[in-house]
Amino acid sequence: MAKIAIIGAGISGLAAGQILGKKHQVEIFDKASKPGGLVKCDRINDNLFHKVGGHVFNSRNQAVLDWFWNFFDRDKEFIKAKRNARILLNGKVIGYPLENFLHQLDKGLVSKILDDFLSNDYQPKDPFSYSNFAEFLKSNFGSTLYELYFKPYNEKIWNTDLTNIPLHWLEGKLPMPNLKEMLLSNIVLQEETEMVHSTFYYAKENGSQFIANRLAEGLKIHYNAEISHIQKREGKFWLSGSGPFDTLIYTGDIRKIGAILSETGVGENLPKSLKNLPSNGTSNIFCETDPGDISWLYLPDPDVKAHRIIYTGNFAETNSRGSNRQTCVVEFSGNYSFEFMSDQIKKLPGNLTPLGFNHEPNSYILHSSGSKELINESREILKKEQIFLLGRFAEWEYYNMDKAIEAAMLLEREIS
Ligand SMILES: Cc1cc2nc3c(=O)[nH]c(=O)nc-3n(C[C@H](O)[C@H](O)[C@H](O)COP(=O)(O)OP(=O)(O)OC[C@H]3O[C@@H](n4cnc5c(N)ncnc54)[C@H](O)[C@@H]3O)c2cc1C
Known part of the structure; x- marks a missing residue:
């Protein structure tokens, strides 16, 4: 021993x-004074605030799932939910992932995207043969989709020029659809099923803090x-x-x-x-919002600094217990003040009212x-x-x- x-x-x-x-x-x-690290949550006016992201759980690894469910009563303590993500593109709510919902875009735009796919230059290679993330995205999705969505969204979240990001960090993390799969999804209207969090588990009470608290039971932990x-x-x-x-x-x-x-x-x-390794922090503003059924809303618009809204209030009934509306978290990459974020959320849908905020100095590692x-x-x-x-x-x-x-x-x- x-x-x-x-x-x-x-x-x-x-x-x-x-x-x-x-x-x-x-x-x-x-x-810290409690377990959880990045998955920590607080309650504000009895509403659950995920201080970083909006942590949900799932895995493709059966050994991990078996290990995890040893600690919980899955059916009594967790909800299994289907991810209902959307993209707010030029003021219009579009399905996610965008490449599967091209049929929801304007005809002129779809025509340009198809021109990219049909051009002689469109010859995607093995992802790891590209020297950086920008090249990979442009080559796989064509320059119209790249400029419309992939570039502005990813630049916001990574807070860096995408040519600085090497490809190896993508390994096993993102689905990489080929052209046939993209076209098929648009013709037979296939939804997002392949991503690790397309369905997820979420604790009925206290979200990811519940997970951390349970995993901490029986351990000798020195806090503070x-x-x-x-x-x-x-x-x-x-x-x-x-x-x-x-x-x-x-x-x-x-x-x-x-x-x-x-x-x-x-x-x-x-x-x-x-x-000297680089990383990004995130700033989250916790808000009340008008009710809806979306779980994540991605925000590629460069005029809004936030990159996504996570409707954590929709994950479990108890999450918005203190509100007569719904709750959500708006996430920004970088260090922003409460005042700045409060001003920015006026540009977002849902009549958002701030309840609290958090800045996490390190959230996203950068390779x-x-x-x-x-x-x-x-x-x-x-x-x-x-x-x-x-x-x-x-x-x-x-x-x-x-x-x-x-x-x-x-x-x-x-x-x-
Ligand atoms: C925005 C965002 C959204 C995410 N969403 C999801 C999701 O939905 N689902 C999912 O599965 N994963 C998600 N993740 C990933 C998830 O947060 C991480 O995989 C996980 O929390 C990593 O845990 P960790 O223990 O490695 O690191 P951390 O959570 O950072 O834990 C490190 C701990 O070490 C402590 N510590 C550090 N230095 C010291 C020191 N010198 N002395 C004492 N203590 C110290 C810290 O206080 C902290 O508690 C998300 C991450 C981010 C940033």
Whole structure:
């Protein structure tokens, strides 16, 4: 039995704690006062505010699903819902994904899109043969759809020029329809079925906070315990006076690990450029809205800084318990003030009334060329010292909750 310290009580740290706690003695440290990390929710006037995104759960991995449902009574505690996403394009609400709903666009626009598809230049290649995300999108969807939707929407969400984004982060994450599939969807009016969240599970009470709270049960977690320095004595780790630990699992921000390990002599071996990896924060404004049946509304319009509205009030009846309308979260990529966001939402549908807001400094990791190699090199250096990286910001991976759980399952094999 090893003594293991985990930094972070987000989904990654909680999953690792539950998995490794079966064989080892595990303690978790989190700077926050409750579990959940990015999936944390608060109640405002008894309405549920997802402080980041609008976390819903599903997975294509049966082992992850089996593991997850061991902790919950799926039928009693969760709702299974169908994703009902839409795009607000030039003032008109269109189906999602756009390429399956071209028949809802104006005739002139559809004609231009078809010209792109029928041109001799339209020859999509293997996605990973493109040098960047912009080239990939343009080549797969044609320049009309690219300029109309893919470019403005993705530039807002990633807050960067799309030519800066390499392709490898897409691996296994986005469906990549070919032309036949796109045309077929428009002719037989096929809906979105292939995406991991086309149907999803959602807790009846307290959303993703319910998930985090349940996964935290039975674990030894130190809250309000930010780990800024770790000591190493006689080969063992000490954290904030707790220890000795044989093994360390880090689920925090990889850019900070060098400083955290500076007193152990390990930090100086890590690549210096690690701390320059780019990321985006998000600002969320929580609102009351007129009722509707949409779950996500994507906002490509460059005149509005927000990139989507998540109608979290539609996910569970209890989410809008304190309102006689409905509730939703409007998400912005970047750091915006409450005043700015309150002004911006006047341009959006639903007569939005602000109830609260949150800024999360790190939500979306950004890959740049060489970032994968940088993480792999660091991972190997740390592994030799019995320090393991796990989770969205430590592994610098665009993980959803299920992928974070899967990563914790894989880590178990490395440790035991
Ligand atoms: C906008 C948005 C929407 C999303 N929507 C979905 C969705 O619908 N479904 C889905 O499955 N996934 C979704 N995700 C992804 C999901 O949030 C992540 O996969 C998951 O939360 C990652 O968990 P984590 O534990 O790796 O990281 P985190 O949640 O960031 O947890 C890390 C924890 O470590 C703590 N910590 C960090 N440094 C220290 C330190 N030095 N000392 C002490 N504690 C520390 C933090 O306080 C935090 O609690 C979304 C993500 C975003 C950004």
